Amino acid sequence: MINKNYKSNKRFCVITGANAGIGIETAMQLAIKGYHIIMICRNREKAERAQNEIKDKSGNEKIDLLIADLASLKSVENVAKEFKQNYKYLHVLINNAGIFNRKRIETENGYESTFAVDYLAHFLLTNSLLDVIKNSAPSRIINVSSNIHLYFKINFDDLMSEEKYSSQKAYANAKFALVLFTYELARRLNGTGVTVNALHPGHARTKMTAPTKKRSKIFLSLISPLTKSPEEAARTSVYLASSPEVEGITGKYFKNCKPVKSHKLTYDESLQTKLWKISEKLVYIF
Numbered sequence: 573m574i575n576k577n578y579k580s581n582k583r584f585c586v587i588t589g590a591n592a593g594i595g596i597e598t599a600m601q602l603a604i605k606g607y608h609i610i611m612i613c614r615n616r617e618k619a620e621r622a623q624n625e626i627k628d629k630s631g632n633e634k635i636d637l638l639i640a641d642l643a644s645l646k647s648v649e650n651v652a653k654e655f656k657q658n659y660k661y662l663h664v665l666i667n668n669a670g671i672f673n674r675k676r677i678e679t680e681n682g683y684e685s686t687f688a689v690d691y692l693a694h695f696l697l698t699n700s701l702l703d704v705i706k707n708s709a710p711s712r713i714i715n716v717s718s719n720i721h722l723y724f725k726i727n728f729d730d731l732m733s734e735e736k737y738s739s740q741k742a743y744a745n746a747k748f749a750l751v752l753f754t755y756e757l758a759r760r761l762n763g764t765g766v767t768v769n770a771l772h773p774g775h776a777r778t779k780m781t782a783p784t785k786k787r788s789k790i791f792l793s794l795i796s797p798l799t800k801s802p803e804e805a806a807r808t809s810v811y812l813a814s815s816p817e818v819e820g821i822t823g824k825y826f827k828n829c830k831p832v833k834s835h836k837l838t839y840d841e842s843l844q845t846k847l848w849k850i851s852e853k854l855v856y857i858f
């Protein structure tokens with residue numbers, strides 16, 4: 573159910589993948605601060621459970637839900653339309669949803685699914701909502717990337733991981749792309765009152781990092797002191813969404829609520845623009 577009783581002085585916040593892990597904790601912490609949250613999730617049953625949990629724990633009733641499968645560009649386009657039909661303002665967009673696929677899977681659009689969900693869907697969603705975000709300025713866009721991008725540079729010759737598939741490389745490609753996208757968008761939005769930053773949440777104990785055959789429970793319990801709870805991992809997203817300290821700060825990469833350096837190639841404006849042009853071709857296909 574969408575709550576249409578909004579007032580312009582309220583702060584509206586969209587979070588993708590808000591039903592689990594870092595996303596639900598981000599939604600919870602911002603709900604406690606009084607934000608009107610719009611969760612974008614793919615599974616209605618799981619999402620409604622999370623929606624109720626956020627309402628109960630935060631005491632905030634303004635928690636809405638829109639259903640979209642970010643693996644489908646059509647679904648992303650539809651959810652952006654649905655948002656605009658129901659809301660006039662968007663002050664914070666948190667592009668949080670992500671996957672890490674052990675096997676190469678193609679989406680209905682024929683794209684490698686990690687690149688499609690973690691990056692391309694958010695490129696399309698952000699651009700589709702940009703008019704509302706600009707009209708709501710001062711407003712903020714937050715891209716949840718990962719430090720993994722520091723260890724693999726983006727492979728423009730194989731964005732869809734068609735050569736030998738590596739789950740880490742596919743994930744790193746998408747997270748590297750999110751950082752390039754952040755910097756290009758920050759330049760394009762200069763002077764509009766809209767800021768855009770990327771972040772590494774830290775290594776968090778979520779479904780994404782749960783035990784597998786390769787990552788045993790014993791190994792995970794050994795590194796556990798070095799990892800964060802989802803609640804702790806949500807803090808940088810919440811900080812970038814809500815802190816007055818980052819008002820006007822744009823085009824940065826954050827970790828532990830502090831700006832840090834991203835991969836040196838992410839600062840190359842020619843690569844940022846190259847990715848933007850490729851992404852436009854990849855998303856505006858229907």
Ligand SMILES: NC(=O)c1ccc[n+]([C@@H]2O[C@H](COP(=O)([O-])OP(=O)(O)OC[C@H]3O[C@@H](n4cnc5c(N)ncnc54)[C@H](OP(=O)(O)O)[C@@H]3O)[C@@H](O)[C@H]2O)c1
Binds near residue numbers: 641
């Ligand atoms: N955990 C870490 O250590 C870590 C480290 C660095 C970066 N990150 C990043 O942090 C973000 C959150 O990760 P997490 O650890 O919280 O992962 P998670 O617990 O697996 O949660 C991922 C969220 O994304 C949603 N999602 C996945 N595919 C989707 C799709 N096709 N359409 C719509 N929603 C979809 C999931 O929905 P379902 O519940 O329906 O699957 C879930 O809500 C991701 O971008 C991840 O790459 C995480």
